[in-house]
Amino acid sequence: MSRLSSDFLPDPVPDPLPIGAAARASGVKVPTIRFYEEIGLMPALPRTEGNRRLYSATHLQRLAFIRHARELGFDIEAIRTLLTLQDRPEQSCAASDEIASARLIEVRSRIAALRALEAELQRMVDGCAHGHVAQCRVIETLSDHGQCQFHNGQGENLGIGRNSSDLPSFSGTMTQRF
Amino acid sequence: MSRLSSDFLPDPVPDPLPIGAAARASGVKVPTIRFYEEIGLMPALPRTEGNRRLYSATHLQRLAFIRHARELGFDIEAIRTLLTLQDRPEQSCAASDEIASARLIEVRSRIAALRALEAELQRMVDGCAHGHVAQCRVIETLSDHGQCQFHNGQGENLGIGRNSSDLPSFSGTMTQRF
């Protein structure tokens, strides 16, 4: 017998899927699924005799959960917490509420920062006379080491970290930034 | 003579700085300055006899330019282009205009995406009854594999790449995300 569910007993689980089908079903790419297993977001999976992973409906739900959470910009650690909370439905949801609220605050300050960015970029582009570089507002603005909207001090702390990517991929073919 | 500018001749350059002082003056951190040299954003610098880098006013301007461009979210390749444009003031500024406009478009679609995010997070948090996890709107929303605002298909292409960090660091002590 080469399948997990016996051939004579009625299937207890409605057909576990191999990783490729699980990827198509969940919208999470194959290497990413394996990555989630590696870092422990997904459990160690049951395998076929040929060592291939099998994904049950429960696993697919978990993948969809992770995917949705990633789309909302939660980082892996937050998702780890949210998943353990999900597994214990009798607990208080204060923790998950806090995680979501924190993310909301993050997103809002990020929007505010981006709006300031937008304004300065707009000014740069509007001011460009489409002549040559010597009078270009874009280059001039960048060269100007006077103040601008955001880095009014010497860049002390805008509350902006280096690795903050707001919205993750799931975009498949896009590799270039944004 | 241990300094580049002679002691009897009048200084042709108003005192080049060592890297630490250059970092303080430009707001770019020491390892980051070295990194910029390594990747060719900064030129190979003149050194003292003791092999220490020396930064002239021109170098400091270049660092400030890079810093400001990074604050506006331009990536290294864009900055490389902008710098070569700056070095040739007689050229057309069409290229720099295009780079800035592209960035502006990026920022705007990013803001739009974040606003959708904000809305869904808000709904999640508002819906949380602060009871236990079983009825928690946060967990429920994440678990729900039906549609939400953004991933209405199966996450084909939101125009959102994986490595898109909008606003870089210069924040010094912050290492955690955002």
Next chain:
DNA sequence: CTTGCTCCTCTAGCGACCAGAGCATCTAGG
């Protein structure tokens, strides 16, 4: 001469994956 600071190079790591090599396994058709 020593202390303590700055500087040097080099290597490794972050987050959240993606790409590809080299091999094994499965499945459909002949």
Next chain:
DNA sequence: CCTAGATGCTCTGGTCGCTAGAGGAGCAAG
């Protein structure tokens, strides 16, 4: 039964823009 092609496996290394730390050398003041 055999084979071709799709799919799976593990492992290594790359992405971006830095940051951290080791281990050593230079340098200015006391």
